[in-house]
Amino acid sequence: MPTYRPGPVSLILAALVALFLLLPLLAVIPVSLTPTRMLAMPSGELSLRHYRALIEDPRWINSILLSIRIGVVSSAFSTVLALCFSLGVWMFQPRFTAALVGFVLLPMVVPPVVSAITLYFLLTSISGASSFFGYDTWLGVAMAHAVMTVPFATVLILVSLSQLDRRIDLAARGLGATVWERATRIIMPNIKFGIVTAALLSFVLSWEEIGVTLFITSVNAITLPRLMWMGLRDNIDPAIAALSVILIIITVLVLAARGAVVRLRRAQ
């Protein structure tokens, strides 16, 4: 425990920063309750019309469903690839491990706009050959999202593997277990938490992804962030405020639940 506590000046400065961090999240609440069609502060009267618009307008529902579908597919794909890769690295510790991991982490380090133009090149090249896979298709978006999320999934799984005791794997190997048995019956059950976290993080990153999605969709594959972007660029639709409030509430609830799980695991 630190014995050296922050003094009053530090606390005041930190409180100002905390306020700055929370302010824009709080600001969307009154906007979402305004009765007018324009972005404005409510003056007296409150209304839930923008929340109703979210349910009644099929565009919002369709894009939410599309984002869920893309998120599930890309998250499953990137988690499986990341898991296999990490198992290979951990079990066999090949030469050039650092270079291989560095290569896998590239999409995380390269500026997102460069990844976006790269994936745009890829998907427009494929589009000529296929109409359901490529530019502006949901499968194309899912694949692009998998490229962007796979480094994060890999980092998480490698971190949980690094906390695993190598001797249990050596014991299994000594007793004659095959690579497949070691992976599925010894190692994977021990890093369950890491695998689930990797899948969840990949889903959330895909669900929020906008930088790359903007480059690879136009009219068909409109994900939720893409629809929000369209509403933000032209005239600002207060339905976005209602949606933002809902997303913020979900985030706070999920973080609270995660905090509870972590505390419970620590207590055990």
Add this chain to the structure above:
Amino acid sequence: MKAYLSDRMGAALLMAPLLLFLGAAYAWPFFGVVNWSFTLPEPGLGQYGTLLSDPLVQSVFVRTLRIAAIVTIVSVAAAYAITVVWVRGTPAQRVIAEFCILVPFWISVLTRAFGWVALLSNRGLFNTWLQAIGFISEPLTLVRNEFGVIVGMTHFLIPFAVFPLASSMRSLDDRVLLAARGLGSSRMRTFWSVFVPMTRSGIIGSALIVFVFSLGFFVTPAILGGGRSVMVAELIYLRIFQSPDWGLGAAISVVLVLFVGALMALVFRYVRPRQLI
């Protein structure tokens, strides 16, 4: 008979899918983009010549560097203030600080940019309040300009700046601070001449992360800049989709990657990667 894979075969089989996937879906198309920069609209170094001579492109690069520098200084300073409380505060203070850092971190960049539009626009909270108390008669222009971009990017990047700072503050030995105090140094003096120098690697790491992120940042500048304060990433987007001038967009991307790569290489000579996380 059961087939026992040799270790090397097993490694190759497990690692191949991801490496092949990224090779085909990321590395190969990147070289396609590099190829665009040399071949579109005609073969040659024309696009790189444009980069060096076009005043518009240059002004965008200069603006990007300027905004990135300002955002880096403000974000690291703000992150430092809240990290001190997150790492060294009382348990209650730590919970509050953690909440204020993690909740914005997990909320989508679009929601956060929208929040700033709701606060700063002509009919937003600030202007409505300031007019209501009679402080101003005309709304102030706080967004759709460089000020809005800097505010929004700083807000986005503070949590990223927090993590390296937190790791360097956690590894700091308390007894050094107590010794300084015990030897009669004031709180301020202890902070500036002991605490800050001992967290230097965290400061460098967090400044590096924020600066590199700012260079390629797209969404916040595009929304809060309103097309008036274009940064490099938005310039690439405009060249690809509005001009369409794929060759120039590709050339700018190549230059951006080289610049970021050189920056990372330079800093990794002085900072160990572990200290960044």
